Amino acid sequence: MTFLDSAALSSYIVLFAFYAFLGWLLEVAYRSYKNKRFINAGFLFGPFLPIYAAGAFFVLALDHLLQIWPWFLRFLVFAAAVTALEYLVGFFSEKLFKLKLWDYSENRFNIQGRVCLRFSLLWAALVLIFVLVIHPAVLGWTDGLDEGFLKVGAVLFAVYIATDATFSVLSLAAFRRKVAYLYTEYVNLSNVEVERLLGSIRRLREAFPDLNKYIRNSIDKSIKDRIQSLLKPIQKKIILEMQGRKPFEKEYYDLIGDICEHEEFLKLKEYFHHNSSIYHHVHDVAYLAYRISKYLKLDYRSATRGALLHDFFLYDWRNHDVPDLPREKFHGLEHPKIAVANAKRHFSLNDIEEDIIRKHMWPLTLVPPKYKESFIVSFADKYLSSKEFLNEYKKRIHLQARKITGRDQKKHPENSC
Ligand SMILES: [Fe+2]
Numbered sequence: 001m002t003f004l005d006s007a008a009l010s011s012y013i014v015l016f017a018f019y020a021f022l023g024w025l026l027e028v029a030y031r032s033y034k035n036k037r038f039i040n041a042g043f044l045f046g047p048f049l050p051i052y053a054a055g056a057f058f059v060l061a062l063d064h065l066l067q068i069w070p071w072f073l074r075f076l077v078f079a080a081a082v083t084a085l086e087y088l089v090g091f092f093s094e095k096l097f098k099l100k101l102w103d104y105s106e107n108r109f110n111i112q113g114r115v116c117l118r119f120s121l122l123w124a125a126l127v128l129i130f131v132l133v134i135h136p137a138v139l140g141w142t143d144g145l146d147e148g149f150l151k152v153g154a155v156l157f158a159v160y161i162a163t164d165a166t167f168s169v170l171s172l173a174a175f176r177r178k179v180a181y182l183y184t185e186y187v188n189l190s191n192v193e194v195e196r197l198l199g200s201i202r203r204l205r206e207a208f209p210d211l212n213k214y215i216r217n218s219i220d221k222s223i224k225d226r227i228q229s230l231l232k233p234i235q236k237k238i239i240l241e242m243q244g245r246k247p248f249e250k251e252y253y254d255l256i257g258d259i260c261e262h263e264e265f266l267k268l269k270e271y272f273h274h275n276s277s278i279y280h281h282v283h284d285v286a287y288l289a290y291r292i293s294k295y296l297k298l299d300y301r302s303a304t305r306g307a308l309l310h311d312f313f314l315y316d317w318r319n320h321d322v323p324d325l326p327r328e329k330f331h332g333l334e335h336p337k338i339a340v341a342n343a344k345r346h347f348s349l350n351d352i353e354e355d356i357i358r359k360h361m362w363p364l365t366l367v368p369p370k371y372k373e374s375f376i377v378s379f380a381d382k383y384l385s386s387k388e389f390l391n392e393y394k395k396r397i398h399l400q401a402r403k404i405t406g407r408d409q410k411k412h413p414e415n416s417c
């Protein structure tokens with residue numbers, strides 16, 4: 001390599017480092033502003049985002065070909081080029097790392113969440129400012145630098161980036177392993193273990209906030225799939241067995257005797273829920289949860305008691321107001337917390353019972369349940385609520401149909417037979 005070549009190479013490396021640093025500053029400023037606290041962007045440990053530098057070199061090469069074009073035509077080509085580049089980077093990061101690093105699916109005019117019109121236009125504007133203003137200014141600065149200084153800077157940066165990239169790739173691989181472990185073992189892990197695992201991958205989760213949402217959705221989906229495959233084959237059998245409930249009833253009432261006799265709990269009879277009272281609804285859910293958990297050899301005592309207390313709120317949810325739940329609060333999200341507080345006031349709860357009550361509205365409440373018993377109660381509640389709702393709906397339709405027919409009959413009495 002000639003002297004001239006090595007000098008040119010050094011200045012390219014220093015330019016690359018500088019643009020990677022500028023990219024990092026831009027990303028940190030944007031993410032920190034959005035999250036209202038400092039976020040270290042990118043997957044490297046150090047303050048560099050090489051993807052920005054690579055993008056900068058790409059648009060400079062492109063601009064070299066377009067120099068005689070008017071600026072608005074260059075803007076359109078840049079918009080198309082950065083859109084293609086962003087799409088490809090998004091596509092390959094999903095395929096190679098199985099991770100979605102950003103997600104525009106909530107923005108309008110997006111393609112598979114990887115690119116969207118707003119950001120493509122924004123990127124194109126930034127690129128135009130970069131090639132017209134920033135790059136000429138930076139070139140003016142680097143041209144004035146001593147060649148020896150450039151060489152030392154280039155070598156130092158090359159060594160540094162190789163080291164950082166090695167450790168970052170290793171940490172990304174560990175990250176992927178941990179996420180995969182979380183997906184499959186979430187149900188079997190304790191709260192502390194999940195917290196510890198999430199804590200160990202905190203930096204990357206913070207660097208890519210959309211990744212967090214992606215992980216949570218994947219955990220939710222894998223849990224739902226597993227629960228569904230677990231419950232489907234036994235669902236029919238359980239419902240059939242419910243018909244012969246007599247031998248189980250004594251044990252069921254022995255488990256919940258103290259709750260059933262409590263005067264505060266008996267007040268649930270006064271509050272409407274679905275097409276009966278909360279009292280009847282929670283008994284139905286508790287009995288179904290009791291039979292399923294017993295069949296699966298789980299902690300059926302906790303499942304039954306938790307289920308019985310899952311809707312322990314003393315107000316009419318259709319017309320609620322203070323003191324229990326202010327009108328502006330959403331009943332669906334708030335009532336599990338109110339039920340936990342009421343249950344704790346009058347009974348002692350174990351961890352499973354508390355988790356059952358707190359998470360029974362999942363996935364409406366974002367954090368998934370921790371115990372198999374909680375999933376069973378959540379399923380029993382949804383299953384029976386939808387059945388109650390359907391019955392009520394059928395009744396109303398029937399009533400309406402009878403009213404209409406009655407009206408028709410009054411209008412046309414000769415039609416009655
Ligand atoms: Fe509920």
Ligand SMILES: [Fe+2]
Pocket residue numbers: 281285310311381385
């Ligand atoms: Fe319920």
